[in-house]
Amino acid sequence: MVSISRRAWRQLTSMRTALVLLFLLAVAAIPGSVLPQRNVSPEKVRQYLQDNTEWGPTLDRFFFFDVYASPWFSAIYLLLFTSLVGCLVPRFRSHLVAMLRKPPAAPARFSRLPASAEDLPAAPAADVVAALRRRRFRTVVRTPSDGVTEISAEKGYLKETGNLVFHFALLSLLIGVAYGSWFGWHGNRLLIQGQDFAFCNTLLNYDEHALGAQVGEGDLPRFCLRMDKFAATYLDNGQPVTYKADITATQHGRSSTHVLQVNDPLRLDGANVSLLGHGYAPVLRYTDKYGKTHENVSAFLPKDGMLTSDGVATFPDVNLNPSTGTRDEKSQIGFSGVYLPTLPSDPSVSSSAFPAEKDPRLMLQPYRGVLGFDAGAPLSVYTLDQRQIDAKRLSKFGEPFMLKPGEKGTLPDGTTVEFVRTEQWISISIRHDPGQPIVLVGASALLVGLLGSLTGKRRRVFFRITPTGMSAGGLPRGDYPGFAEEFAAIVAAVTPAAPVPSQMAQTDVKEVV
Known part of the structure; x- marks a missing residue:
């Protein structure tokens, strides 16, 4: 085992x-x-x-x-x-x-090395060491026998150092991501324009949220956001150019205004707010059979690039009899609708011709019955409860109709619905990731390590100085095509008074294991 x-x-x-x-x-x-x-x-x-x-x-x-x-x-x-x-x-x-260990002793026969030079004029050992150190070689001088001096030098640990830095940087990236996952949090929110739809940072106010394993609701920073205005520009083909939202942020008792744009997050104390998307929220005013008006603002979700949007508007508290204070639960009203920011030239096309509001229309299909809010089951705010429709507790109420802003539609029971206007909405992502600094340092170190790993070349050179002359040998510790030229330059540097002998081996450099 x-x-x-x-x-x-x-x-x-x-x-x-x-x-x-x-x-x-x-x-x-x-x-x-x-x-x-x-x-x-x-x-x-x-x-x-x-x-x-x-x-x-x-x-x-x-x-x-x-x-x-x-x-x-x-x-x-x-x-x-x-x-x-x-x-x-x-x-x-x-x-x-390996870095702390001294360079190894010189081999007995330099001729077996990939690069070697024999019968060189003798040079003082101190001059050879000085020339090697100017080239940033680590050197050691040994005297194995009388009259013989051996110099071992090596260089190029940057390659392995860079390799290790690269892999440790990769490890730090994993640590940073894991740390951010444990101690970070994020949430998404659809924010409609106006004071009535201001958002404060609590879990109940998020449409979607996720907390790290070590984060509780009490750890969330306290701030509130309000969208005051939204502006978008588009190309002629409908492609968005800019999204800009004027945001009022309140934190630590102080309010400040900011312009929120795509890829330009709002940085608060303890969280970053990013702009993700944009859409429209039609405002409907329903007048029930007792003459009481009810207003509803519902965000419609885009389903194409031209911001053709669909959604629902529900009125569960209508038709309350003022004399008895009772309500017929089967008289709740809901509307399933499609919003077109720009009506196409062909009315049979049920999609917008442009994402901006040039000629807006709202198509509505009324429903009457039991909306299902009192059933205790979770419901989507973007669709009517299909279970109620299938059970025939909620059914279509009249024919669909299309409205311009300011127009009214009349239902079969004489009640009316008015398309008042639209409000803009944006979807925002609020995120806190404490692992980002670690990831940033790791990514920077990863590039530095990769550069060192690719440019570093580890090699060794040896000199043996005797009373009658000097010999040299060179050994690359990897694939290094230019080692022969570097070795020749080193030999020439330590023997300036004499040319490099013709016996110098110029064999191709090969890796020696």
Whole structure:
């Protein structure tokens, strides 16, 4: 059992296994880039599931919309972390020992080395050492016998150092991401324009949220946000150019205004606020059969690039008899609608011609019955309860109609609904990630380590000085095509008074293990 465990550990901590796990981690992250993720855009996940009813739920069952919180992604992540630690610690120890150890003694015959020079004029050992140190070689002088001086020098530990820095930086990236996952948090919120829809940072106010394992609700920073104005510009083909939202943020008893844009987050104390998307919220005013008016503002979700949006507006508290104070629960009213910011030239096309509000229209289908709010089951604010419709407790009430802003529509019972106006809304992501500084340092160190690993060339040179002359040999410790030229330059530098002998070997440099 011990031997099996030892072999399994060696296999796990091998560099080959680490590379395989790194490749698997990259492959496992692909769905997180291709498919919408709940922690970034829950409305897109909801729309994706509605558009792909056959295999969308299967993907959801296997966490393809929560890739980075899935068990299989976490398993690969932890295995890679363990593999890197088990691989790098012995390598670091060996590299540290190699750097502190003196260069090895010179071999007996330099002619067997990839580069060598014989019968050179003798030079003082101090001059040879000085020339090598000017080239940043680590040197050691030995005197194995009378009259003979051997000089060993080596250089190029930057390659292995860079290699280790690269892999430790990769390890720090994993640590930073894990630290941010444990002590960070994030939430998404759809924020409608206006004072009535101001948002304060509590869990109940989020549409979607996730807390790290070590974060509680009391750890969230206290601030409030209000959107005062939103402006967008588009190209002629409808492609957005700019999204700008004027935000009032209140924190620590002080209010300040900011301009929130895409890729330009608002940085608060303890959280960053990012702009993700934009849409419209129609304002409807319903007048019931007793003459009482009720106003509703409901965000409609875009379903294409031209911001053709659909949603619902519900009025559960209408038709209250003022004389008896009772209400017929089966007289609740709901509207399923499609909003077109710009009416197309062909009325049969049920999609907007442009994302800005040039000629807006709101198509509504009235429903009457029991909306299902009192059933105790969770309901979506973007669709009517299909269970109530299937059970015929909620049914269509009249024909659909289309309204301009300011127009009214009349229902079969004489009640009316008015399309008052639209409000703008934005979807924001609020996030705190304490692992970001670690990831930033790790990413910078990763680039530095990669540069050192690619440019460093480890090599050794030896000189043997006797009373009658001097010989030299060179040994690259890896693939280094330019070593022969460097070796010739070193020999020429230590023997300036004499040309380099013709006997100098100019053989191709090969790796010697």
